Amino acid sequence: MLRDRLRARAEAAGLDGLLLLAPGNVVWATGWAFSANERPLGLWLPVEGDAVLMVPSLEVENAADVPGVGLRSYDEYPGETPPVLWMIAEARAQRIGVERLDARLLAPAQDVARIDLTDHATPERAVKHPEELALIREAARFADMVLDRLLTAGGDIVAQGGTELDLMADATSHAEAALMTTHGAAFQGTKLGITASVHSGPRAALPHGAVLPRTPSPGEPVIAGIGCAVGGYHAESGATFVMGQPSPEHRRIMAAMDSANAACAEALCRGLDCAGVNTAALEPIRAAGLGEAIRHRIGHGMGVEGHEAPWLAPGDRTPAAPGMVFSCEPGVYRPGHDGWRSIETFIIAPDGVEIASRFQTRTPSDIRIIPV
Known part of the structure; x- marks a missing residue:
């Protein structure tokens, strides 16, 4: 299973899980053909536990049918808290792999967790x-x-x-x-x-x-x-x-x-x-x-x-x-x-x-x- 291969990569890298943010990676790992726009969507994939889709509230109904994942939502973009920082906090993990991150969010993200910017999904997709x-x-x-x-x-x-x-x-x-x-x-x-x-x-x-x-x-x-x-x-x-x-x-x-x-x-x-x-x-x-x-x-x-x-x-x-x-x-x-x-x-x-x-x-x- 695709997500199991990603979990194995995360574990081998000493991470608690991966937060996939690149739209192509999320589509590949979920099978959900969503419409990418300015509102970030993410897939939190812990080494242990269930995968969780993190989406804006207007996508909740569309995401509800994606099999094998939990679902959490945020109100709107850009929001008082940037959605990606909200996702990192929602993961409740100490060591998180993130393959795509706005440079302006790196410092505040590192205040929440240790961030590994290695792209673990692309080698699996290839x-x-x-x-x-x-x-x-x-x-x-x-x-x-x-x-x-x-x-x-x-x-x-x-x-x-x-x-x-x-x-x-x-x-x-x-x-x-x-x-x-x-x-x-x-x-x-x-x-x-x-x-x-x-x-x-x-x-x-x-x-x-x-x-x-x-x-x-x-x-x-x-x-x-x-x-x-x-x-x-x-x-x-x-x-x-x-x-x-x-x-x-x-x-x-x-x-x-x-x-x-x-x-x-x-x-x-x-x-x-x-x-x-x-x-x-x-x-x-x-x-x-x-x-x-x-x-x-x-x-x-x-x-x-x-x-x-x-x-x-x-x-x-x-x-x-x-x-x-x-x-x-x-x-x-x-x-x-x-x-x-x-x-x-x-x-x-x-x-x-x-x-x-x-x-x-x-x-x-x-x-x-x-x-x-």
Whole structure:
């Protein structure tokens, strides 16, 4: 059980318990898909005794159905006593692990208990269990469905003057309808849905640009990035399509990105640390003379949050291990000209890397073409 693993970590660290405050950690440890806002929520998890959810009073009814936990509430935020200090006092413990704490509250918190700021939850979240992996695979399947629809229907939409917005709306509504028909009843009350972005032409060089009423033109790339959540667990899939036949330059870029995908999978299999995986995965792009067009890390972890640790990026020394789930997102961005990105969901298995998102495997880069 997840909470038992956290209790064991707390006990090994000489703590009386853990107070989880990061929303992703609370969701993961309770299964409660609450709406995070300015009012803090916490889960007190003592080494001995029952777990207790600590919530603002307006959430009491919503929290009452969370299984296996007690419930305490405070009146309102910010309050005469900051809610987090109230939680620490309510724990009635001498040694408390808190993974997230406003620096302004550290001194007064230490007047109540000895505070350990080690994040004991993130290492446990990083390695997924079979039930979690099943949800991630299913989320990847529906993310792929958006790309399949874009490939089959995109040409007709653009031929009728359709825009980035139209392409995104058609593909996401198609997949969301299937998602809700398949899982809407079973996962009611959890995070369930699809997010997407579609960027074309020179605007594809903006990784987080707005989706606009712009009609893609022949010869332009169209980047589609898709995220899906099923039962509160996330996966991603993404690809760059070409309007009409790709040029030799287009093919060169896509080949470099395919090589980056393969290098990322190989580095994960070798158990490199996350920073090392990032370096190895980006090397094929640099070797293709596109190093100046790299704008971001190769990927990130996924689970109850769409972006979560570990990070396939400089500075993260977490060793890759079986059960971890990562996005792999090679990107080439040339401002004022074009942009290219693909996304796959990788699950590290004991004997290799499982690719949970299958669109790129089923649809090689040379046939990701939207007819014009």
